[in-house]
Amino acid sequence: MSARVALQRALSAMQRLFAPHIPFATEEVWGWWQSGSIHQASWPTTNDVLSGCALTDNFDQLLDATCTVISAIRRTKTEAKVTQKSVVEHVSVSATTEQIALLKLTLTDVTNAGVAQVIEFSPHDAEYIATTARLAPISDTN
Numbered sequence: 001m002s003a004r005v006a007l008q009r010a011l012s013a014m015q016r017l018f019a020p021h022i023p024f025a026t027e028e029v030w031g032w033w034q035s036g037s038i039h040q041a042s043w044p045t046t047n048d049v050l051s052g053c054a055l056t057d058n059f060d061q062l063l064d065a066t067c068t069v070i071s072a073i074r075r076t077k078t079e080a081k082v083t084q085k086s087v088v089e090h091v092s093v094s095a096t097t098e099q100i101a102l103l104k105l106t107l108t109d110v111t112n113a114g115v116a117q118v119i120e121f122s123p124h125d126a127e128y129i130a131t132t133a134r135l136a137p138i139s140d141t142n
Helices: 003-018 023-033 046-050 059-079 097-105 107-114
Strands: 088-095 119-123 130-135
Touching: 003 023, 003 046, 059 088, 059 097, 059 107, 059 130, 088 097, 088 107, 097 107, 097 119, 107 119
Parallel strands: 088 119
Antiparallel strands: 088 130
16 A cells, blocks of 8 residues: 555544544545545544555464564664664564565565664574564764
């Protein structure tokens, strides 16, 4: 899903949620890009926001695996006392083949969120995900 579609869906849902509390403002803004009255629009549902987004039937496992890896990268940066914008030279992820398949669906997101240069996967039999991250050397700009 593109960023534009994600923003449109989020804006639509948020406007409909705010409509009972801020009726005049939401009606005005709704009229800028939608037809009809916001007060006659259906209440937002999960399907409105997430339709077409599910990369897999195992969305919960996908989210858990992705969050586990990103958390490990962030923890490495925190322990090293560097900013979250710091580059990670290499990330090694050991997981089950099913978890690896799920993580590959969000590889770009994990790479961007972790500012990682390389992410390498290796299969193992345990149900947990083991992640190690190696920070890129910090160059001295003096």
